[in-house]
Amino acid sequence: MSDAAVLLVEDNRFDEILTLRLLGKSNYQNVVVARDGAEAFDYLLGTGRFEGRDSSALPKFVLLDLKMPKIDGIALLKMMRSQERLKNVPVIVITSSIEDSDLKLCSDLNVLAYLNKPLTREDLEKTLREHGIA
Template sequence: MILLVEDNPDHAELLKRSFTRYSPDTAILHLWDGEETLDYLFGRGKYALSGERPLPDLILLDLKLPKIDGLQVLKRIKAVESLRSIPVVMLTSSDTEKDVLKAYKLNVNSYLVKPVEFNRFLDLARELGLYWFRWNKRPPAPQSFIKDNE
């Protein structure tokens, strides 16, 4: 399962469509902002009572998010033992060096810039799926969800 964190509905739509084209089996969970993402991962807020919350195999994280931005979310994920092994890929329209550096300092697994050209966008979606789900050996899935113990 891919967790897609994207505040722009158009981009989310584009990504979802491109992904399902090449990896139709991959489930995508789309969340809108940083706060909601952390709530989901830590089982808080509106996710406090929901039972079934599978951990994602991959997190696609936009950089600029309302309320809590992408880097903050990344930092929180990598600070927690049980979430640290989940690959996090920044997927953003910013190619600022500073952002790239910051993300890598916070132990991001990959940093991708959304291409403007449609064909390249499709290539990215395809290769992203191939790389992470075909070639990449993923760590064993965490045993259970953590709850309220950031």
């Protein structure tokens, strides 16, 4: 696997632990965790607690929960897609939401996949293979 980080944006500690374990089993060891959209955007821009990070080093892909405090997943996606440098970063949504409006917004915001929680290794690896990321 490449050295590029995977950005996991997840506010639920239990889901975070499960996803980190799944990523490890899929040989993704370089994972950065952001617990809300604001923290994730700070990571992407190299600001806030990530001040000084080389923001030109984009994540290999982002695993994004939708329902979070501060800045939710949809708002983060809109912010990312409005930035020239971030608009093509691969994003996979992982959520328990099955709302049609969420599915439509995610599709409009060019996410690679919309995967339901709990995330499985098979679903993740299949999605990454299908999009040439694995």
